[in-house]
Amino acid sequence: MNPIELVSMALRTIASSPMRTLLTMLGVIIGVSSVITLVSIGQGTSAQIEKQYESLGTNLLVVNVLGNGRATQLDYNDLMQLEQLPEINSIAPTMVKSGSNIKYDRRQEKYTVVGTNDRYLPLMKGELSAGRFVIDADMEFRNPVAIFGSTVAKDYFGSLDPIGEDINIDGIVFTIVGVLKEKGSSISGVSLDNSVFVPLETARRAFKLGNIRTTYLEAPTKDQLSMTQSTITQYLTYKFKSSSGFQIMNQDELMKARVEAASTLTNQLIAVACISLLVGGIGIMNIMLVTVSERTREIGIRKSIGAKRRNILMQFLIEATVISGLGGIIGLLLGSGLSLAWPMINPKQPTQLSLEVGLYAFLFSVGVGMIFGLYPANKASKLRPIDALRSD
Structure with missing residues (x-):
């Protein structure tokens, strides 16, 4: 099967259990949206500091x-x-x-x-x-x-x-x-x-x-x-x-010191937000293990009609990656929305969205899905057809 067919199959499987999929993606959504929001606040703060120093002259x-x-x-x-x-x-x-x-x-x-x-x-x-x-x-x-x-x-x-x-x-x-x-x-x-x-x-x-x-x-x-x-x-x-x-x-020393302090705090908060992504990855691995158990007979049938180990591996790996990728997209949209809305909630705190950070956060979420989906996918690929077909 080509990658497009595998992605289409993964989307159909995800759509069959929307609530379970949403709960699985929750950790990734929170992680990505937190990273986007915190980085935008941090960059907005740094830009505000630089503007304040420029207003006093250099x-x-x-x-x-x-x-x-x-x-x-x-x-x-x-x-x-x-x-x-x-x-x-x-x-x-x-x-x-x-x-x-x-x-x-x-x-x-x-x-x-x-x-x-x-x-x-x-x-x-x-x-x-x-x-x-x-x-x-x-x-x-x-x-x-x-x-x-x-x-x-x-x-x-x-x-x-x-x-x-x-x-x-x-x-x-x-x-x-x-x-x-x-x-x-x-x-x-x-x-x-x-x-x-x-x-x-x-x-x-x-x-x-x-x-x-x-x-x-x-x-x-x-x-x-x-x-x-x-x-x-x-x-x-x-x-x-x-x-x-x-x-x-x-002025330059003062500005650099303030910007560095703001960046350090932002980086620490981002590190905490990334923990949510790792927790989300664990959730994906857990639900994929459950999925492998539920679809053992399906795996056996596919292997008995000629599916190779790499086909099964890719099927479940892409499914885990699609789940985390969708979570990343939702988190990206949510984080961008929060970043744009934050100055309305707190007018004294500007924000500055970064397309580059958003891309990195999305790619990181996809990477989390691939890494944590590897073990369940590998487990599914190693099932013997005869054992899988005997499963209830």
Whole structure:
């Protein structure tokens, strides 16, 4: 018999017991659909991370101070002097206070307060919706002014204009002078939408924050980024008398680290999903063994009229492969549907379908059917005609 006839025979046999076939394919369906969905979510996450980093530009450096005490203390004025160097375009030191109590009228919520200077907003590619950001005069006179992120402003004032209103942050009264446009998710560690921004020196004095822990630096161009990183590394090593008191990361390193972490998690989930495929393969082997037992007389008749061992082997092997292949196709369609529907369920989590991964998942499911169908097919091919015909 040619392969087309064998496939046709396998489809007729499968159609005769649709419910049993569906239950047999269930493990393969779940496995393939899980792989497709998880990979699409993982690739969507990686694409989202890359987009977020691109929105900040590719010429940004982040300096984190690791040590404590005077030996690793950064002075604001000394840092700003570095802007005179040609390889440094802009510097924005920050001091962050998480979980600050922000009170207006009878409403009180907790938000992150960021102390920084006027360079921070352009570095983070943020924009003003109303009012202004921190200016030099605020830094010099330690003015108690605040700029609200879009989400914070909406939570407290809705559609009303908050400019000029007084708010209480951890017992200190600040005047709102600006509101930011919605930016969306951020990879800088601080969300522009969910934060309140105040002058750095005001934050240091009002909230007793201590030393500058994080500083953002911008190189004039991406090509000068390595030179900028080398310069700031030399400066901090000389200032701290050590290279272990700080950490410097550029955009490419941060993006690669985040993408690699997302890929690692996705690969681990895919490995778990592949277990379903193996379980499905065991189910196929089990049902094929039952099928061989039920069709022993048929096997005997076919052998007695001239069917060879390889014909019987191929018949049952193709039947197992067709079952797993159909399960793979159903899983592929289900996984693609789930991937397309997922952003509707969770708008913050994009997905990105991959035709290549779908093809590999389908071929893997077919391979599982062939491998796990080999033993039952081999067992059927070894039956002796006389023993098979004696079977009830």
